Amino acid sequence: MRPEDAFGKVLRDLRVKSGLSQEKLALEANLDRTFISLLERGLRQPSLVTILEISKILKVPAAHLVELAEAEMKK
Amino acid sequence: MRPEDAFGKVLRDLRVKSGLSQEKLALEANLDRTFISLLERGLRQPSLVTILEISKILKVPAAHLVELAEAEMKK
DNA sequence: CTGTAGACTCAGGTCGACT
DNA sequence: TAGTCGACCTGAGTCTACA
Numbered sequence: 719m720r721p722e723d724a725f726g727k728v729l730r731d732l733r734v735k736s737g738l739s740q741e742k743l744a745l746e747a748n749l750d751r752t753f754i755s756l757l758e759r760g761l762r763q764p765s766l767v768t769i770l771e772i773s774k775i776l777k778v779p780a781a782h783l784v785e786l787a788e789a790e791m792k793k
Numbered sequence: 794m795r796p797e798d799a800f801g802k803v804l805r806d807l808r809v810k811s812g813l814s815q816e817k818l819a820l821e822a823n824l825d826r827t828f829i830s831l832l833e834r835g836l837r838q839p840s841l842v843t844i845l846e847i848s849k850i851l852k853v854p855a856a857h858l859v860e861l862a863e864a865e866m867k868k
Numbered sequence: 869c870t871g872t873a874g875a876c877t878c879a880g881g882t883c884g885a886c887t
Numbered sequence: 888t889a890g891t892c893g894a895c896c897t898g899a900g901t902c903t904a905c906a
Binding site for chain 2: 879880881882883
């Protein structure tokens with residue numbers, strides 16, 4: 719899949735799996751709800767600090783998040 | 794250590810270890826030499842795509858790079 | 869609950885020149 | 888070889904509002 723879409727897909731999967739709305743995730747990660755929406759649709763790419771924030775809320779190591787994204791890219 | 798400095802330290806360690814100059818790394822990763830300098834000194838934070846580019850050149854998985862950075866932060 | 873759009877701020881990233 | 892400075896441009900991230 720397109721590299722730009724990989725992180726977004728992983729993010730959405732994990733977020734839904736953990737039963738959070740975009741709004742709740744955004745709130746806890748100190749990010750904007752519309753930005754989460756952009757990320758999930760591959761219209762924005764995260765910075766390292768954003769990845770760290772999000773991983774903290776989703777309770778997965780940031781490294782694992784990146785690992786999943788890399789795996790998606792190869793599909 | 795300060796979170797802003799973590800990635801830079803990891804980057805410098807791995808780059809030196811693989812015998813590359815900032816300039817050579819920058820060239821191969823399609824980045825600017827001055828930007829690598831800023832990254833290593835913690836004056837700039839990388840985006841995900843930057844991390845992916847760099848990891849490709851340094852021949853370590855991006856996830857491992859992030860893992861090392863996270864570990865540094867806890868020191 | 870999510871997508872979208874516009875307008876905005878600031879950090880990421882480039883470039884050239886000098887130390 | 889690496890640091891720095893200044894000017895510059897793009898893209899990350901916010902906010903308000905509406906479908």
